[in-house]
Amino acid sequence: MALTRLGLNQSINLASNVTGTLATGNGGTGATSFAPGKILQTVTSTITNSTESTTSASFVASSLQLNITPSATSSKILIFVIGGQAYVDANAERMHTTIYRDSTNLGDSSRGLANYSTNSAKPSVPHSMLVEDSPSSTSQINYRCYYDSDGGGSVYWGTGSMGKMTMTALEIGA
């Protein structure tokens, strides 16, 4: 790489003071490996106008899911779920929500990742979950949202008649 000598306090003009090609190992064109922490890919799934409800005391699958194929076994997968509306009927004590990687619960075995409780004001609040996973795999992985009811009454997952709910997975290079 050719370099131009700079004068005292002269700033580097990347357009005129630097020539050559950045090595691929440093992230130049054609690079196939990257420094830790870089986002290698994103996958997003959304649902709209989806009402799903249950009285099941065990986790049931929702319609919100996505598939991602990590590029390296060392990658971490950061998953966000946000939006829609969670509603807990007065006959239920709370709703537990979680994310499964294929058949593995990424949250607490009984309480999942996020909980929504009954309130006499008939609450309807956005869903919100975040989890970091280390799948150690380069095969396609399915991440899916699950929910259940605690207390025997009905709980409502999804967006209801309006709104949008999004699930995003980021692959982070290790």
Added chain:
Amino acid sequence: MTNIEKFWKAILIVKPNTQLTVHGNITSEEDFNNNIKWSTGVAENGIAITTTTNPHSEITWTAVKAEMDKL
């Protein structure tokens, strides 16, 4: 009260503590037959074991609809 809220109240009147999951709404016998998964147990990983075949003889669309109409 929305239709789906009436459905849930009716179900729990016909048979309390029944565990089922609904995707969408239940406004007809066709919905009742197609939009429900009935929980029959739980797997080791905490996921409900479900079936689309109604295992509760006392929970029929006629019985549920009758309770919904009272609400």
